[in-house]
Amino acid sequence: MKKETTVAIFFGILLGAVIAVSLIIKNRQAQLQKAKTIVPEIKTAFKITPNAINARLLEIVSPDDGMITAKNTVTIRGKTDPNSLLIIQSPLKDVVVRNDKADFTIDFPLALGENIITIAVYAKEPQLRSQEKQLKIYYLDEL
C-alpha cells in the first residue's frame, strides 16, 4: 500500500470520527431541549396556588377522625382563616358562623352509632375555593 493511500484512509477515519462525535453531541442537545419542555408543566403545577392556600384554610385540631367515645357530645376544635364562613353539619345540628378569630371551638351533640360531621370553610376572598373536611365519630356506649 502506498504511503498516500494510508494517509488518506487515516484522514478519512478521522473525519468520520469527527462527524460521528458532532452528531452525538447534537443529538444529546436535542434530547435535553426536549426534556426542558417538561419544565413549563411543572411550573403549571406550581401555579395551583389556591390549593396551597386552601390547605391552610381549615385545620381540625380535635377530635381525630374515627374517634370512639362513650359520651353523647363532642367538642370540635379547629383553626381557619379569620372572617371565613364556617358551616358545620351533622344529622343532629347545623352551625353557620362567620368566624371572627382563627380558632374555633364548638360543642356538637352525637347520636348513638356513627356520626358523620362535615366541616366546610368558605374564605372571605371569593377567589379562594372552599375547603371541607369530614369527621366520623362513633358514639358507642359499649366500649
Next chain:
Amino acid sequence: MKKIFGGLLLIILITVPVSAVNISPSPNQSSSSAEDKEIAKFKDKVATKVAELRQKNNRAVAGTVVSAKTGVFKIKTPDTSEYEIKTDDSLTKYFQIAGTQKKEIKLDEIKTGAYIIVNGVINDRAITANAVFVDEFIYVNSGKITEVNKDDFTVKVITNDKDTVTLDIESSTRQQIINIKSLEIERVGFSKVKEGDTIHFVARHNPDQKDNNRYTVAKFIVIPQEYFIK
C-alpha cells in the same frame, strides 16, 4: 477436656433448678403484707397497660355487609374499602341501634345489605369484633347544584368528590337557606333553590331506589351563589 465440659454442664444443670427453687417462695414462708401490696400494684399496672393497649388498638369501622357466613362478615365501607369481620361466640356482642336506644340482637339477625358498625381490633383489613351495631347509613355531604327539577322535586348535585347524586326533596325535608347579609339560617321554599347554588345536605338512601346515587334528603342548607359573587 471433655470431662471438664461434662462436669461444668452437670454443675449448671444441678445449680439452675436449685436456684430457681430457692427464688420461689416456699409454701411455709409467710408472705409479708408489703410483698402482697407490691404484687397488687404490679397487677394493677399490668391491667392498666393492657386496657390502654386495648383502647389504643380499638377502632370502629362502618360499612354495608356484602357477605355473611357463620361468624365471618365482609363489609364494604362508603369509600369502597373492604374488611373481613371475625366474630367470637363468647366475646362478640350484637346490637340494633334504634334512635337513642340499642337492643341486643343475635348474630343471625344481621343480614347481607345491613349497615353495621364494628368495634374491635383492626389488623390490616381484618377486624376481630368486640361489638357489632346495626345502624342506618346517613349521608352527609355538600356540593354544587347542577340541575333543579321542579316537577319531581329533585336536584342534581356534583359533590366535592366529583360524584353526581340525585336528591329527592320531600315535604318533610327541612329546607333552609343562608341569608347572605345576616348569615342567619332561614326557612326556604323549593322554588328558591337554583342551579349554581351550593348545598349542604343530610340524606338517607331509599331502599326502594335501585339508583345507588339517589338519596332522600332529611335537611339541607343552601348557600346562594350571590354570596360568592359579592
